[in-house]
Amino acid sequence: HITPEKFYVEACDDGADDVLAIDRVSTEVTLTVKKDVPPSAVTRPIYGILGTIRLVAGTYLIVITKKKKVGEIFSHVIWKATDFDILSYKKTMLHLTDIQLQDNKVFLSMLNHVLSVDGFYFSTTYDLTHTLQRLANTSPEFQEMSLLER
Numbered sequence: 026h027i028t029p030e031k032f033y034v035e036a037c038d039d040g041a042d043d044v045l046a047i048d049r050v051s052t053e054v055t056l057t058v059k060k061d062v063p064p065s066a067v068t069r070p071i072y073g074i075l076g077t078i079r080l081v082a083g084t085y086l087i088v089i090t091k092k093k094k095v096g097e098i099f100s101h102v103i104w105k106a107t108d109f110d111i112l113s114y115k116k117t118m119l120h121l122t123d124i125q126l127q128d129n130k131v132f133l134s135m136l137n138h139v140l141s142v143d144g145f146y147f148s149t150t151y152d153l154t155h156t157l158q159r160l161a162n163t164s165p166e167f168q169e170m171s172l173l174e175r
Contacts, residue, residue, distance in 0.1 A: 026066035029116055032086060033062045034074065049114040052077075052084055073147060075109060078136065081129040082121055084114040087140070089147075101151030109140045 026033035034045040046057045075087040091108035111133060118126060146153060152160060152172055160168075167175070
């Protein structure tokens with residue numbers, strides 16, 4: 026969900042009430058609940074957050090807008106991110122000079138080129154950041170941690 030003040034990222038899991046709120050001015054990230062999302066918010070589906078990047082115009086949020094199933098590992102689905110959106114935290118570019126606007130446009134073009142290259146894979150249930158060998162040699166406590174905590 027997008028408002029002029031915040032981005033709200035709502036989980037699609039059944040029973041999930043938490044919503045990630047990202048302040049577009051302070052860049053502060055907090056957890057809130059669904060009822061706090063204003064009804065005026067523009068809503069669109071995303072499949073994940075790739076991250077944030079700071080360019081000349083300010084901070085941008087990079088989200089995955091399309092995905093394709095490429096396989097499974099131990100019944101865990103592996104997805105390939107195939108399309109992205111780069112969302113500006115700033116509501117306007119009026120604070121930039123013509124040269125800064127041009128530089129920012131070049132950097133956005135470079136970023137779009139990098140994102141168009143194959144190789145962005147993810148899983149919502151399996152740890153792709155560690156090898157199977159490393160996972161086999163970790164402690165039970167590590168195995169019980171969420172993917173986020175790892």
